[in-house]
Amino acid sequence: MVVLDGTIVAIALPAAQAELGIDDSQRQWVVTAYAITFSALLLLGGRIADYWGRKRTFMVGMVGFGAASAWGGLAQSGTELIAARGLQGVFAALLAPSALAMLSVLFPRGRDRNVAFAVFGIIAGTGAAFGFLLGGALTQYADWRWCLLVNLFFVVAGLIGGKLLLVESKAEGDTRYDLVGTVLVALALASLVYGFALAEHGWLEVDTLGFLAAGAVLMVAFLWWQTRTSHPLLPLRVVRDRTRGGAFLLQSFVGVVMVGAMLFLTFHFQIVLGMSPLAAGFGNVAMTVVIMATAPISTKLFTTFGPRMVLTVGPLLAAAGLLFLSGITAEGSYWSEVLPGLVVMGLGFSLIFVPLQNLALSGVDPHDAGVASAFANASMHVGGSVAVAVFTALYTSSVADALAEGTGQMPAFANAYGDVFVVAAGVMVLGALTSYVLFRGPRATVVPVGGTEAVDAAH
Template identity: 75%
Template sequence: MSAPVPLSPTRWWALCVLGLAQLMVVLDGTIVAIALPAAQADLGLADGQRQWVVTAYAVAFSALLLLGGRIADYWGRKRTFMVGMVGFGAASVWGGLAQSGTELIAARGLQGAFAALVAPAALAMITVLFPSGRERNVAFAVFGIVAGTGAAFGFLLGGVLTQYADWRWCLLVNVFFVLVALVAGRFLLVESRAHGDNRYDLVGAVLVALSLGSLIYGFARAEHGWGSADTVGFLAAGVILMAVFLWWQARCSHPLLPLRVVSSRVRGAAFLLQACVGVVMVGALLYLTFHFQIVLGMSPVVAGFASVAMTVVIMATAPISTSLFTTFGPRVVLTVGPLLVAAGLFYLSGISASGSYWTEVLPGVVVMGLGFSLILVPVQNLALAGVDPHDAGVASALANASLHVGGSIAVAVFTAIYTSSMSDSLAQGVDQLPALAGAYGDTLFAAAWVMVLGAVAAFLLIGGAKTGDAPVASEPAVAATH
């Protein structure tokens, strides 16, 4: 018989540790983006390989997250977190010392695999440390802001390290995060695990990993043509494997992803919005940083500061967003937020080779920051509200997976859009820099429509009452040991 977890007296310090780990996991999806031109030149990466430095991390992370969530639930969330941090640090050292593009891509994939242990364990521990009430809302708001701003902070940190140290430090810096989290986590984190049916669904793990890998690789191949045999083949295989995975989950006695986790319309809307956030934070902003450095001629550190303006807006308006969420409820806030992000992206899609950052970029970035502030504060809590304690890890994994699957698919699709736009412009005799600016603008325009679809989904799926139809979070009944 399991006993409820008592409130930990160090839970707010524990939140700092978990937030630091989440910051590391999220910023590693983008920290190498600004370093990519330097890494490409140093290691002789081809343009086709370049995107895989970002995508390999996202693919491994997304494909293994659900299994990582189940390992956290069954093996112990603190233990999983600590092992994941050690592995992440080792993979970061390998990547930082890589002597070839293949080594760097492999190390990034290994980082993503260990991040798939860290992220769901961290989020699940928050659901245990803050079971309900105002403290839970505050904790999820803090965690959501860290998760949402980590991508932009990665651009800034990557710029500083690339310019004043070396691109390799964009990976080696993780050792600092790992050491702090391991030492502090040893004393501050509380162990917890689910009880009951704790058998692993290895068939489901293989199916979902193959499905996501096929889909993302298929989208990546689209830069060579949407009608090519390998593009269509991998996309079709991904869809079929996902269908088989869902069929298996409905019949398996110990599913990797219990369908009850995704049965709520509100939770489904939250997961979908997480994917939309990933599309913009990981996919679209990558091309905006390319515009800063390649077209506008910014140094890596200046490009990093140019990217962080959105983060400043998010953090400055987060308290207001929390108040608006309490007053108007999730439906209004999570409909208006994506529309504001879309408006900012539509504005940014007009970037040009001769334009100024202050007039063509900053206004759009500020509007995006306002929109993301409305999304990031409530969406994490909404995604996990009412989840059975037995499923806390896998639900946390799905929330993270939504963001990173969205990001990894976006990088692949936007690469195809960029390649097609660039080819058309050059064929028409457009000069190099205007062609680049136009191609980057096309990716931002596509991302804007993704956010519009996210707003429509939120409006349709989330109830009209102030609290929506989100289930109320229950008290977790999981065993805990200190």
Template identity: 60%
Template sequence: MSMPSRPVSISSPSPKRWWALVVLALTQLVVVLDGTIVNIALPQAQQELGLSDVERQWVVTAYALAFGALLLLGGRVADYWGRKRTFLVGMLGFGVASAFGGVAQNGTELIIARGLQGVFAALLAPAALALLTVTFPSGRERNTAFAVFGTVAGAGAAVGLVLGGVLTEFADWRWCLLVNVFFVIVGLIGGIFLVKESKAEGNNRYDLLGALTVTLGLGSLVYGFSLAEHGWAQIETIGFLALGAGLLVLFVVIERRVAQPLLPLRIVTNPVRGGAFLVQAIVGSVLIGSMLYVAFHLQIVLGMDPLPAGLATLPMTLMIMVMAPVATKLLSAIGPRPLMIVGPLIAAAGLAYLSLITADGSYFVQVMPALIVVGIGMAMIFVPLQNLALTGVAPHDAGAASATLNSALQIGGSIGLSVFTALYASTVAGYDGGGSELDAFTSGYAAAFVAAAIGMVLASIIAAVFIRGSKSDLLPQGADAEASPALPVH
């Protein structure tokens, strides 16, 4: 008699599985909130450590770039090396990196720590999702588990902003990093005793050359955009952008030839999926890039303390949660294409209104209405996006497709933040409005919001061009009846 391909203990019900869900959901919360928790703390960190504006940008970019660039490899490591083992190593490394960042004495150390957080988050996130999949293999329990996991992911960004405000105002900005140590201790204990090991079977080989080229390519591209602050025509800017583009072309060539590619090209060459990935990248640029400048405007220009500033960013997240059920019903009625076209345009309108901010303006008049409108538009995008990104994907490609979607968000955010920072810096440097320094800052923030609005219009055009087909084609096998909001992993 042949042995079963999967250990019976993994798929058999266990009383520990719900406690395992708590541990895995906690992991997802840590990974997501760390994308935003430092946003509110950055003004204080910049002042204490003497960070330049570029260094300030890289505190955010280093995490998103390392996370996004290594997610695909992290998923492969988890599948091949062992998901529990990868989870525990990722958790431990994330905790050490967080502690290092919490005691950083200069900008370089803080940026390195954030990069290391991203590296270990790229191991942690796919391992946690894979463990959730094998712990709850099917049925109603699986749907419940994924609903809990997705809700935590969706709330994580908002939790990060509020928790960052609380810690920065009542303790110190360093606790925005040190607090992770407590989560990590719980995650390690729970992971050791509650989670069972599993791994993909067969002859599995790592695509190390593909991983190296895509990581260096994306890093060069993002660094080149960050250098644009000193001028788009500078030799260093052009050189790193060209190097990044060349390495990404080489990555595509490698993926076409290698037996077990890091990213099977069939995942991204499908027009619908490719369009969804491009839209996700632009959404990432807005959520990670331009929204950072909302936090700066609230604290630096409007003079809010960290906690009120964190709370002041919540209208967008709350509106996403309120509108998600409405968008889900619309998805069942009219399909994903109209939502993917109209949603970005609504978000663009909110960003355009946000660009009208003034140094002496009111939060309730100039900022909050814009965040509400952006939230409405984002809800219309998030609800169909996950389904579209996985449309027609073979089961053995589902993990890579999901990782690609999350990578698109993080890499889009990294590139977007670099571009917005360059626009902000050039606008402030060239400001001649005759006002105060705060007026100059506000003009820089407004330039970033205008660029973000243009990006969302481009996302609408991409959706109109690439996401074609009937509702039944785009949401096969009853997906419209089960659609649920795919909130982003920041």
């Protein structure tokens, strides 16, 4: 449901923008408001899951997410929609880490763990594809509001399934909350994302620099506090491990593309190419279909060659696909200018998604399962929320320059989207370098035990 919500709202956004009178500078906040509250509160949500109970936290998150979705679906203004999206992020910060922590605790090692995380990745991929298709269908044949209201059906299913099937688990020992750390990291992330959002008005403006500087200072203060307190919100042992740290960093780069850059491809489909919402949904699905179709092959490559090779080649393929997309034009065809790039990106992200969550949680103590799961989610969504802000600033500047030179409006939009894809490709190249440097050592130290049985099960 959380994955679906990201893609389904992207499809609905142009229609919501038109009906509620949201301008381009406000538009990003429908995405960013969700990402900023989600990211800022994820670590606390992970600790609540660990200490209060993962099943209980999951159930409360479901109820709250449903209520926020209903509010957003009935919103009468852009401000109201943005506020509802922010509230969705609050409860998603309870949902996401509790779900992933339960998975990590139930399957701590071996064949079952590899299979469980492979299934989790496939479900996430299905959620993204389903979101594009369902969002397009609902926007075109019903109303964009149903892209939020449809969550209520999933909430009911989640509550019934959770009540009947889930087993409670919680951490033992020290269960005190780090409230100081919570405030510091929430303010740090909020300041950084807001500072990047202000950058569309100028990188050297006082308010832009002020919020970015405040965010950096608060983040340093948070890390310092984590070394001083006896019950840290984020025990630094969780991120100091080279394999997990590399996985967290790569997660943030993936968020830049999947949350940030792909939003602009949706705009290109509907605004420049004039696709209907349903056609735009089908257009986005191509990459996800490739990811799902090649997942068994990616699993085999991972268990055979280890993460260094797979997670170096994967980002490079994704970068190649993004560079292909950077050549889009206002007069171009989806089949020649978009689809080949999405297929190559799908091959790359298949290599990334199969091992990434598993590596991010490898070797984590059960006491820290929730917070490690939260940090894995936070890494991706912080990357995505910062990317939306930065890419919006880049897009706005590029369009203004093109229009000043006499370029037509639609060609100016297409050129600006291309600029976004070029920068996103550079980020994925950086991800490949990160993997090559950090995922080193004997294969047994970085690949969770499971062997070829996991490959057979994935097939």
